[in-house]
Amino acid sequence: MNKSVTFVLTLLLASSAAALHGQAGDQDANQLRTSIGETRSALRQALGERRNAQARSERLEREAETMRDAADKTAGQAAALAARIQEAEAGISAAESRLDLANSERARLREELGREQQPIAHLTAALQQFARRPLALSILRPGSVRETVYLRAMLDSATPQIEARTADLRGSLAQMAQLSKEAEEALATLRAEEARLASRQRELAALEATQRLALRTTSSNADREAERALALGEQARDLDALIGELDRAGSLRARLAALPGPLMRPARPGEPGLTDLPAETPPDASATAPPAPYLLPVTGRTIMGFDVRQAGSVSRGVTFAPRGGAQVVAPAAGRVVFAGPYRGYGRIVIIEHRGGWTSLVTGLARADVSVGESVVSGAPLGVAAQVDPRVTLELRRDGEPVNPLPFVG
Numbered sequence: 001m002n003k004s005v006t007f008v009l010t011l012l013l014a015s016s017a018a019a020l021h022g023q024a025g026d027q028d029a030n031q032l033r034t035s036i037g038e039t040r041s042a043l044r045q046a047l048g049e050r051r052n053a054q055a056r057s058e059r060l061e062r063e064a065e066t067m068r069d070a071a072d073k074t075a076g077q078a079a080a081l082a083a084r085i086q087e088a089e090a091g092i093s094a095a096e097s098r099l100d101l102a103n104s105e106r107a108r109l110r111e112e113l114g115r116e117q118q119p120i121a122h123l124t125a126a127l128q129q130f131a132r133r134p135l136a137l138s139i140l141r142p143g144s145v146r147e148t149v150y151l152r153a154m155l156d157s158a159t160p161q162i163e164a165r166t167a168d169l170r171g172s173l174a175q176m177a178q179l180s181k182e183a184e185e186a187l188a189t190l191r192a193e194e195a196r197l198a199s200r201q202r203e204l205a206a207l208e209a210t211q212r213l214a215l216r217t218t219s220s221n222a223d224r225e226a227e228r229a230l231a232l233g234e235q236a237r238d239l240d241a242l243i244g245e246l247d248r249a250g251s252l253r254a255r256l257a258a259l260p261g262p263l264m265r266p267a268r269p270g271e272p273g274l275t276d277l278p279a280e281t282p283p284d285a286s287a288t289a290p291p292a293p294y295l296l297p298v299t300g301r302t303i304m305g306f307d308v309r310q311a312g313s314v315s316r317g318v319t320f321a322p323r324g325g326a327q328v329v330a331p332a333a334g335r336v337v338f339a340g341p342y343r344g345y346g347r348i349v350i351i352e353h354r355g356g357w358t359s360l361v362t363g364l365a366r367a368d369v370s371v372g373e374s375v376v377s378g379a380p381l382g383v384a385a386q387v388d389p390r391v392t393l394e395l396r397r398d399g400e401p402v403n404p405l406p407f408v409g
Contacts, residue, residue, distance in 0.1 A: 036104045042301070043097035049299040050090035056295070056378060057083035074211055075376050081204040082380040085327040088197035090299045093323065095190035102183035109176050201327075204380060208368060226371035229338045239345065240399075243358060246337045247399050250352045288355040290397075291332035293377055294407040297361050298322040298329075298384060298391045306403040316401040317360070317394030324386040330369075330379040331359045331393060331404070339367045345392075349381050359404075360394040 057080050064076030229246070236242035300322030308315045330351055337358075338350040347364040367382040369375060384391050395404035 033108075036101065036108070039097055039101045039104060043094055043101060045301065046090050046094035046097055046299075050087055050094060053083050053087035053090055053299065057081075057087060060378060074207065075374075075379060078204065078207050078211065078380055079329070079376050079378040081200055081207060082327055082329045083378055084200045085197060085204060085380075086299050086329065088193050088200060089323050089326055091193040092190060092197065093299070095186050095193055098186035099183055099190065102179045102186060106176060106179045106183070109172050109179070113172055113176075208380070226339075229371045230340060233338065233340065233342055239342065239348075239360075242338070242342070243350065243360065243396060244399055246350060246352070247356075247358060247396075250337065250358075290355075290395075290402075290407045291334065291353040291357050291359070291377075292407070293332065293409045294395075294404065295329060295331045295378055296320070296408055297331055297381065297393050298326050300326065300389075300391075303390070304392075306401075306405065317392045318404060319390055319392045322384050322389050322391060324384070324389055325365070326384040326389060326391075328361060328364055328381045328384055328391060330375045330377060330381055331361070331395075332357075333377045334359065334375060336369050336371055336373045336375060339369050339371055346385070347382065351375065356398045358396045358399075360396070361391065362394075363389065363391040365389075 060076055060080035060083055064073055064080055067073040067076055232245050233242055236245060298320050300320045302318060303321045304310070304315050304319040306315060306318050330349075332351070332353055334351040334353040336349060337352045338348065340347060342348045342362075345362040347367045348360065348362045349364065349367055349369060351359045351361075353359065361381060363384060364382040365385040369379075369381055375381070393404055395402045395407070
């Protein structure tokens with residue numbers, strides 16, 4: 001078999017090998033594209049959460065600066081620090097997504113390069129084999145000139161395709177180098193965000209220690225209320241019963257607080273007295289409105305929505321999968337009526353808001369608030385578990401579950 005036929009067969013084999021290799025890699029490529037799409041979605045979510053946490057922290061910092069009362073100022077500073085921690089957590093998630101994205105894109109390029117290199121290698125071998133035969137020797141052999149002219153014409157037609165393929169390879173190699181650079185930058189950003197997170201966690205721990213020292217002198221009433229809340233937790237059959245008992249206690253407190261104080265006997269007849277009280281004003285509509293602003297307690301992806309049926313039960317809240325040890329914050333301002341472990345839910349925190357609204361946060365590994373404590377929106381409640389964290393938020397109105405997501409601002 002002469003060299004021209006060999007060269008033509010080599011080209012055909014190279015094309016067939018490329019087609020077979022491409023078919024085998026289609027399934028892996030589709031899986032890889034799906035993974036890249038999911039990573040891009042996670043990156044967009046992390047960047048959005050980072051922007052929201054940054055805006056919230058800046059707002060809380062401005063509000064804390066204007067506060068005169070020392071306790072309110074400290075509470076505002078703690079909420080701002082908690083928002084900064086969540087900002088750093090979202091920044092870490094974004095950096096990890098960027099790193100995963102760069103690595104996934106590099107894996108995809110390696111697959112493409114592997115498919116492209118095989119036919120190019122066959123083609124290069126054929127060209128090298130053909131190049132070993134000088135053109136002058138082809139003239140001395142009968143029929144060689146015709147074969148040479150034929151091969152030259154075939155090469156002229158194949159050259160643009162060869163150049164295009166090698167140009168794609170060069171572009172892919174340049175893109176691979178750019179992705180390596182992006183991966184290094186994402187890794188540096190990740191390390192910086194981790195250092196920022198550790199620093200802010202230390203600041204918050206120091207501030208919370210200061211708060212605990214300031215509250216130690218006024219903790220006797222809170223201790224009694226905490227003991228009663230824990231007793232209710234032991235007696236309640238389930239979480240619904242516990243929330244019902246706490247709601248009844250909250251309603252009683254609200255009614256007692258609304259009672260008028262004692263009125264002095266009028267000094268002279270005709271002055272307003274007990275029988276001359278002004279007409280009762282109708283309740284303000286804002287008193288029964290949902291708590292606002294209302295926040296999600298953690299940053300992270302949603303793994304179960306509200307009113308979703310699973311394993312024979314219906315979810316009464318929204319469940320999130322945050323980072324291990326993530327900062328958990330109060331969804332809205334209110335008063336802590338329960339804080340501690342509860343069977344099957346880890347440590348939980350229940351916050352009573354005005355107007356009969358109640359927020360329940362479950363899945364905490366550590367609770368940093370106490371029963372009777374007033375919290376502002378975004379105040380630190382504790383941290384999520386380090387391994388397989390799951391944090392659930394429930395919002396209730398007079399004990400009835402309500403989807404919290406429409407109220408999140």
